[in-house]
Amino acid sequence: MDILTWTYILVGLSFAVYIGIAIWSRAGSTNxxxxxxxxxxxxxxxxATAADWMSAASFISMAGLISFSxxxxxxxxxxxxxxxxxxxxxxxPYLRKFGKFxxxxxxxxxxxxxxxxxxxxxxxLFISFTYVAGQMRGVGxxxxxxxxxxxxxxxxxxxxxxxxxxxxxxxKGITYTQVAQFCVLIFAYMVPAIFISMQLTGNPIPQLGLxxxxxxxxxxxxxxxGVLADLGFAEYTAxxxxxxxxxxxxxxxxxxxxxLPHVIVRFFTVPRVKDARLSAGYALAFIAILYTTAPxxxxxxxxxxxxxxxxxxxxxxxxxxxNWQKTNLISVDDKNGDGKVQYLADPSANELSIDKxxxxxxxxxxxxxxNWVVGLVAAGAMAAALSTAxxxxxxISTSVSRDLVKTFNPGISEKKELRIAxxxxxxxxxxxxxxxxxxxxFVAEVVAFAFGLAAASFFPVIILGIFSTRINxxxxxxxxxxxxxxTIGYITYFKFISPELNTLxxxxxxxxxxxxxxxxxxxxxxMCYFVSKxxxxxxxxxxxxIQEIRIPKGAGSAHNH
Amino acid sequence: MPNSPGRMSDYWKKNLRTxxxxxxxxxxxxxxxxxxxxxxxxQFKIGGYPLGFxxxxxxxxxxxxxxxxxxxxxxxxxxxxxxVNED
Numbered sequence: 001m002d003i004l005t006w007t008y009i010l011v012g013l014s015f016a017v018y019i020g021i022a023i024w025s026r027a028g029s030t031n032x033x034x035x036x037x038x039x040x041x042x043x044x045x046x047x048a049t050a051a052d053w054m055s056a057a058s059f060i061s062m063a064g065l066i067s068f069s070x071x072x073x074x075x076x077x078x079x080x081x082x083x084x085x086x087x088x089x090x091x092x093p094y095l096r097k098f099g100k101f102x103x104x105x106x107x108x109x110x111x112x113x114x115x116x117x118x119x120x121x122x123x124x125l126f127i128s129f130t131y132v133a134g135q136m137r138g139v140g141x142x143x144x145x146x147x148x149x150x151x152x153x154x155x156x157x158x159x160x161x162x163x164x165x166x167x168x169x170x171x172k173g174i175t176y177t178q179v180a181q182f183c184v185l186i187f188a189y190m191v192p193a194i195f196i197s198m199q200l201t202g203n204p205i206p207q208l209g210l211x212x213x214x215x216x217x218x219x220x221x222x223x224x225x226g227v228l229a230d231l232g233f234a235e236y237t238a239x240x241x242x243x244x245x246x247x248x249x250x251x252x253x254x255x256x257x258x259x260l261p262h263v264i265v266r267f268f269t270v271p272r273v274k275d276a277r278l279s280a281g282y283a284l285a286f287i288a289i290l291y292t293t294a295p296x297x298x299x300x301x302x303x304x305x306x307x308x309x310x311x312x313x314x315x316x317x318x319x320x321x322x323n324w325q326k327t328n329l330i331s332v333d334d335k336n337g338d339g340k341v342q343y344l345a346d347p348s349a350n351e352l353s354i355d356k357x358x359x360x361x362x363x364x365x366x367x368x369x370x371n372w373v374v375g376l377v378a379a380g381a382m383a384a385a386l387s388t389a390x391x392x393x394x395x396i397s398t399s400v401s402r403d404l405v406k407t408f409n410p411g412i413s414e415k416k417e418l419r420i421a422x423x424x425x426x427x428x429x430x431x432x433x434x435x436x437x438x439x440x441x442f443v444a445e446v447v448a449f450a451f452g453l454a455a456a457s458f459f460p461v462i463i464l465g466i467f468s469t470r471i472n473x474x475x476x477x478x479x480x481x482x483x484x485x486x487t488i489g490y491i492t493y494f495k496f497i498s499p500e501l502n503t504l505x506x507x508x509x510x511x512x513x514x515x516x517x518x519x520x521x522x523x524x525x526x527m528c529y530f531v532s533k534x535x536x537x538x539x540x541x542x543x544x545x546i547q548e549i550r551i552p553k554g555a556g557s558a559h560n561h
Numbered sequence: 562m563p564n565s566p567g568r569m570s571d572y573w574k575k576n577l578r579t580x581x582x583x584x585x586x587x588x589x590x591x592x593x594x595x596x597x598x599x600x601x602x603x604q605f606k607i608g609g610y611p612l613g614f615x616x617x618x619x620x621x622x623x624x625x626x627x628x629x630x631x632x633x634x635x636x637x638x639x640x641x642x643x644x645v646n647e648d
Contacts, residue, residue: 066618071599074617078591081622085587088629089580093636104564207619211608219609236612246596256589272647274637288622295618313601550573553645 006375007146014184014379015161021180022173030414030421034173040175050176051185053080053257053283054290056138058386059185064356066252066298067305070228070236073298075246079253081284081291086258086459088280092267094466096276097549101268102395103261103458104403110465112542113473114407116188118261119480121403123457124261127398130390131262131450132428135389142385145361146329146378155436158386163429165392167397167422171269174390181383183307186289188380191373192363193293196300199367206296214303224303224540231310232345238301242504248515255521256451259459262391265398266300273552293521301359304366307489308345309352311405317341329355371414389432397425449491456483456520464528469546475532483524490516572643579635582590583628 050484059403066073098106098431101557104124106116118483136155136529143154165173174305190206199208201220218226234240252431257263266283308318314332324330325379331353332341361381364373367421401421412420457480464471464479491513494502504510511519573620594602599613640646 055593071614071617074595074614077618078595078621081625082587082591085584085625085628089583156634208608210619211615212612213609219606221611221614237611239599243596247592250591250596274633274647277629277633277636278570281626281633284629285626288626292619292622501593550576551569551641551643551645553646554647 001371003371003374004148006372008375010372010379011382013144014180015285016381017180018161018165018177019111021176022169025172025176030418032170035179039271040269042279043282044175044179045266045270045275045279045342047182047277047286048175049263050286051178051182051383051387052266052391053263053287053388054185054384055388056132056142056381058141058290058294059189059381059384060138060357060360063297063301064359065293066295067302067359068356069240070234071239072241072246073295075249075253077291079250080257081288082250083254083257084195084280084284084287086254086268087263088277088284089411090463090466091258091264092276092280093273093552094106094549095264095462096169096267096270097273097552101265102398102403103264103462104399106465107247107405107458108407109478109544111461111473111476112539113477115481116461116473116477119405119477120458120461121454122397122483123480124395124403127261127450127454127457128395129431129489130258130453132389132392132396132432133435135222135385135392136432137391138385140436142378142381146375146381150344152437155433158382159429159433159438162386162389162393166393167170167425167429170421170472171265171394174387174394175269177390178387181387182286185380185383185387186286187288188376188383189293189297189360192367192369193297193300195367195369196304196363197296200292200300200303206293206300206319210296210299220299220303221356224299227303227306231306231343236302242510244510245504245507245515248484248511248518250515252455252517253451254503255455255459256517257454259454259457259462260450261399261454261458262388262395264458265395266391297359297363301363301366305354305358306343308366309341311340313340313478315339318366320362323357323365324362329358335423372426393425393428397421400424448471449488452487452491452517452520453484455517456487456524460521460524460528464525466546466549469533469543470537471528472535472538473537475528475530479524479528480533482527484521486523487517487520490520568643571646572639576636579632580625580641583632587628590616590624594619624640 024025037093062076065076095106098109100106100109102124104120107120136158139158140151140155143149143157144151147154165177169177193206194204197206198204201209201212203209203212210220214223221237225237228234228236239246260434270276270279308322314334321330325332332350335349335351336342340354342349344350360378364377398421401417401424405420406417424527460483461476461480465476494507494513502513508519594613595617599617602613602616603611605612610619637646
């Protein structure tokens, strides 16, 4: 069977499973809609968190990003995994003990202020919307590339699927669908990686293969350093970014991960505090399977790409190069007319351009794997995009129905609240779909936004809310607002107002807009501390609440309010 | 609540001590070995990996997982010791 048939079969099968799960686990109460009734096992929650977390970008683009940045790509690997240590140790158990539904819930109660709650809702909505717009675009690209339909149609189909199971199933439906999606995406990622590792290094485990040797006995990484240096590129294992920038970007990504509302909310769904801790450990272990394989896929990919093209006759390039030339993800321009491909660092002499997404998308063909593997990778990429989009939609709908509507209409019935949540989710799907079809030119840039904002707004006030009894509402509000404005200002200035100044010599302390969330976070911490120092301490019932969330006993099931 | 405030503050202090130790390791393997000390560590090799590069792209992630499971075990023990665990 050809690639297209296999793709339709495997993608169709995986969708049927997701929809089946959604129908089976349809949410009946707000409790089930928001947090799955609080009864998900830590292992299942760990898998769901992993699927929620790993987006189309993690699946398709991250390896390619590392291929072309080498050691510098480590910021993504450490940043997007190290945040789980902060989550597990500093946030998850206490938020679970607190036992309500959302991050703004916590901020509003701990800082005894609806103003603080509204600021938190605005942050949550801003972060989730920027993030989900990028996801829907990812869904569209995957659909169009594999099913050979226009991107717009891909987005529409993706919207319908997400709408169906997120709006019907709520958190309960999403959780079990994400478990299935995790299995699909990790299997799809590992199969080509294992085969390529075996072909290049003789070792079937990609994590070991990356440290292994190629056929002539030289270590792969040393060989790659040499090949790249000969072509005029920086060595693969050497850094190009400044150390200050590396540190700040890694920190911003770690703290941003721990502050993302769609990740945090997952830890409200397990039965006990100790399950929340354990669940964070499982989540990281599942995520690490992909994140430790990605650097191997990255190095194998760039090594193979160079070896099969550099100084080769254009008429004799391998079949996969010819196939992907049709999609413009690889293009060859014989500038010096010698009939051969020159891949060089010097842009005026370079004749080959390779899109970063090719490292994962073309991996089954590079490894000469059968057609069903290509279909599998397509299903995996879609699982990654859909699971993240669904988790984000839920945060948006919960923020609207619970944190906004219910805060100002406390008497609202549960049935009505559930209906508003579903309407909000539907609205968010349409919004995301619109941006998927008409992508703003800055989708790649807004990712820096989402992480920077999560780092600069939520993380400090949640941490201080648990670990300090002295931080009060004045401190929290000033802290969140100043962290947010500072970070938005810096990113907007360098990304949108004066992009021509976005270089090392103009950055403050050598920190790029990607890493500025770290400074925003510091500012937030300082403001919280100093403003609280000069304003009255929180009232007694809040002091009691803080003591209460610090001990695990008596968490009970997350109750209705 | 059967637990006195004094005992609860002991529990909290022990919890904080655990956090400081584990977070120091978290900082050391990622920011320390993976970024600040990466060049001196790259003089050493682990298989075909330069050591600093290995920490940045592999070792730090493995350590993160171990840290969380150590935390889980340690806190479960502490919860039992202070009788604040759930069934």
